[in-house]
Amino acid sequence: MKTSLTALYDNPNIWRASQRTSCEQKYALGHQPLDHALNGGIAPSGVVRISSHTGIGELSLFKAVLTEPQKHKLRVFINCPAIIQAPWLNAFGIDLKQTLAINTQSDDDALWAAEQCLKSTACHCVVLWNNRLTAKTARRLQVASTHNNALCLIFCDNPPDISLPISLDLSLHRHEKNVTVDVLKQRHGWPVKGISISLPWTPDNTAIQSAMHKSTSQQQAFNSVI
Amino acid sequence: MIWAYFYCYQLTLDAHAQCCEAQEYADPIITYSDKDNCVIQLNQAATKAGIERGHGLAQTAALCPHVNILTFDADAEKRTLTALAHRLYPLASDITLDSINGIAIRLDNLLQYYGSYDILWNVLTQEFNHAGIHYHFATAWGIEAAKLLAHQGINKCGYTQQDIARLLSTCLLKHSELDSKTLSTLSKVGIHNVGQLLRLPVHELGRRFSNTVIQYLTALRGETFPQVTLFRPSEHFESFILLPYEVENTAHLTRYITQCITALEHYLRARNLLTSLLTFTISYREGQPLIFSVSSATPQSSLSSWLSLVSLKIENITLLAPATSIALHCEQFELIEEGTTDFFSNRFTTIAQKQLIGRLKAKLGDTSTYTPALGDSHIFEQQTCTNVVTEKTVQYTAVSPTFLLNTPTPLTTSTKICFGPVRLESGWWEHLNYKRDYFIAQTDAGVRLLVFKDENQSWWVQGVYS
Numbered sequence: 001m002k003t004s005l006t007a008l009y010d011n012p013n014i015w016r017a018s019q020r021t022s023c024e025q026k027y028a029l030g031h032q033p034l035d036h037a038l039n040g041g042i043a044p045s046g047v048v049r050i051s052s053h054t055g056i057g058e059l060s061l062f063k064a065v066l067t068e069p070q071k072h073k074l075r076v077f078i079n080c081p082a083i084i085q086a087p088w089l090n091a092f093g094i095d096l097k098q099t100l101a102i103n104t105q106s107d108d109d110a111l112w113a114a115e116q117c118l119k120s121t122a123c124h125c126v127v128l129w130n131n132r133l134t135a136k137t138a139r140r141l142q143v144a145s146t147h148n149n150a151l152c153l154i155f156c157d158n159p160p161d162i163s164l165p166i167s168l169d170l171s172l173h174r175h176e177k178n179v180t181v182d183v184l185k186q187r188h189g190w191p192v193k194g195i196s197i198s199l200p201w202t203p204d205n206t207a208i209q210s211a212m213h214k215s216t217s218q219q220q221a222f223n224s225v226i
Numbered sequence: 227m228i229w230a231y232f233y234c235y236q237l238t239l240d241a242h243a244q245c246c247e248a249q250e251y252a253d254p255i256i257t258y259s260d261k262d263n264c265v266i267q268l269n270q271a272a273t274k275a276g277i278e279r280g281h282g283l284a285q286t287a288a289l290c291p292h293v294n295i296l297t298f299d300a301d302a303e304k305r306t307l308t309a310l311a312h313r314l315y316p317l318a319s320d321i322t323l324d325s326i327n328g329i330a331i332r333l334d335n336l337l338q339y340y341g342s343y344d345i346l347w348n349v350l351t352q353e354f355n356h357a358g359i360h361y362h363f364a365t366a367w368g369i370e371a372a373k374l375l376a377h378q379g380i381n382k383c384g385y386t387q388q389d390i391a392r393l394l395s396t397c398l399l400k401h402s403e404l405d406s407k408t409l410s411t412l413s414k415v416g417i418h419n420v421g422q423l424l425r426l427p428v429h430e431l432g433r434r435f436s437n438t439v440i441q442y443l444t445a446l447r448g449e450t451f452p453q454v455t456l457f458r459p460s461e462h463f464e465s466f467i468l469l470p471y472e473v474e475n476t477a478h479l480t481r482y483i484t485q486c487i488t489a490l491e492h493y494l495r496a497r498n499l500l501t502s503l504l505t506f507t508i509s510y511r512e513g514q515p516l517i518f519s520v521s522s523a524t525p526q527s528s529l530s531s532w533l534s535l536v537s538l539k540i541e542n543i544t545l546l547a548p549a550t551s552i553a554l555h556c557e558q559f560e561l562i563e564e565g566t567t568d569f570f571s572n573r574f575t576t577i578a579q580k581q582l583i584g585r586l587k588a589k590l591g592d593t594s595t596y597t598p599a600l601g602d603s604h605i606f607e608q609q610t611c612t613n614v615v616t617e618k619t620v621q622y623t624a625v626s627p628t629f630l631l632n633t634p635t636p637l638t639t640s641t642k643i644c645f646g647p648v649r650l651e652s653g654w655w656e657h658l659n660y661k662r663d664y665f666i667a668q669t670d671a672g673v674r675l676l677v678f679k680d681e682n683q684s685w686w687v688q689g690v691y692s
Contacts, residue, residue: 054629055674055690056674057674057691072575074582080629081629081690082629083632084629085626085628085630086610087609087626088627088628090600091624096597096600097597099597102586104594121578122579122582174673175672201674202674204645
């Protein structure tokens with residue numbers, strides 16, 4: 001007997017909580033607890049919104065996603081917080097010849113540019129800084145990215161508290177050496193809070209400090225002997 | 227020799243008809259010359275209303291109050307005539323433009339290509355009809371004779387000597403190019419038409435009239451070879467549209483731009499060319515015209531692709547005053563290359579990339595989109611630039627931040643140093659006085675900044691590590 005629910009079961013956009021995820025290929029981020037919470041990683045297409053302060057390592061978190069796949073396609077950075085630096089991109093592992101930086105006068109122009117890049121099939125990933133994403137514009141970007149197999153990362157530092165029709169919604173906070181990731185919403189999965197990962201994203205003086213600490217303790221040991 | 231002369235008696239009206247709607251053209255329209263205060267050209271609806279050629283403005287207004295008036299402009303007529311000659315050039319070799327509304331075409335040397343006069347005539351008249359030009363035509367053994375016949379309004383083709391002579395004999399002298407003094411002298415002796423004039427012996431006339439008159443007469447008889455410069459088309463593409471009304475909104479210009487680009491498309495297709503740069507000139511009634519260019523990443527010729535780029539560009543343009551005309555100029559051409567087919571998908575990506583960059587630049591401006599490249603300097607401000615300066619990497623990239631602020635701002639938040647110091651003294655050869663100690667500092671929120679201490683021991687923030 002076919003129940004009226006069968007039509008719902010057959011729809012691929014609806015899943016049951018007891019089901020494990022679909023076997024779609026995902027980009028692993030490289031941090032085991034986060035990848036586990038995301039059921040393998042980030043989907044290869046769709047919109048990911050990341051709410052975080054600028055400068056806590058939010059771009060470095062997506063290193064594997066930005067550098068490895070589809071090397072012949074463009075990575076586009078729209079409306080960066082300041083002038084994006086070529087040496088950093090080079091050291092990060094992004095090919096400069098496949099990078100594009102766009103600065104627009106208004107947010108609407110930025111959203112238009114993002115949609116054009118996603119629809120052009122020439123981009124692997126569009127990274128956009130925008131604080132005023134509405135459900136309507138997010139839906140347009142989601143459709144454009146899923147239809148053209150491209151990824152869209154949107155960074156906000158002060159997002160409005162609304163739920164968007166996108167693949168993944170993350171929030172990052174830094175506490176000393178660790179970053180806490182909250183998965184606010186994800187496709188085919190549950191929200192998870194409080195995933196802590198260690199993310200070193202700049203050079204630091206720990207090596208020198210540990211060496212100095214070792215030498216002072218040795219000095220103290222030496223002095224105690226003498 | 228057989229020459230055909232086309233007297234285009236209403237070029238301004240025909241050009242206007244090209245760019246306005248059909249129902250607008252059904253209203254009475256006249257072309258008025260303010261120098262002579264008379265109506266020069268009029269369409270059918272105006273003739274029906276009772277207006278005739280030569281009427282003054284007051285008379286016209288009395289006969290037909292809602293008549294549409296176009297000002298006569300000799301330059302505009304000449305331009306339309308030149309555009310017509312460009313269209314005819316692929317069909318006929320010897321074309322000459324006469325004053326502002328006549329075209330003379332030599333027919334007898336084209337006979338070997340077309341086969342017979344009838345086919346040749348059909349081809350030429352079809353081109354005129356496609357262009358929408360009204361004309362009086364005639365053929366004769368020379369340009370002056372053909373012009374005389376055309377002005378008379380004969381509208382018949384005679385290809386033999388007898389036919390031409392018969393047609394000529396019926397023409398009135400007032401359509402010829404003789405000046406009024408000669409005409410009045412001739413009429414005093416009772417010579418009103420060309421047939422009578424041609425029967426007079428030449429040496430008698432030579433005694434009484436000037437050399438110019440005799441030259442004209444011998445040319446009329448077909449006894450001299452015409453000394454005219456033949457038309458040669460220009461090497462670039464030019465299209466000019468006089469707008470039927472003053473346009474204040476750029477959105478309304480799209481229709482006329484489409485017309486220009488369609489003409490360009492035909493031009494390119496006929497010559498197997500592509501182009502990647504169009505230049506538009508929008509003229510106002512007073513002041514400097516507005517000139518803007520639209521370039522595309524790849525050379526192309528199709529209307530749809532150019533129209534999408536141009537409409538993106540004109541969205542950002544505001545007209546300072548109502549526009550009176552629009553012109554398109556194109557001189558960079560490339561041949562269509564039969565490229566080898568390529569099975570690698572990367573090739574399509576390259577073209578898609580170029581098209582994307584073209585679209586972004588058309589809407590957002592040329593400086594909005596760039597590829598960051600490595601600069602050849604240790605100074606942070608010069609490490610990223612938009613032109614490719616060097617292929618090799620600068621050695622000191624470990625401390626490079628993700629984002630660099632436009633100018634360093636004073637450090638106000640409390641921070642803790644995590645890395646450094648890195649002393650940078652540079653640019654003394656350019657008198658830059660650059661002496662800074664760079665550190666990476668972390669704020670309480672966990673944000674890592676590129677800070678530096680300058681010579682005056684004050685702290686500045688210059689970048690963010692992301």
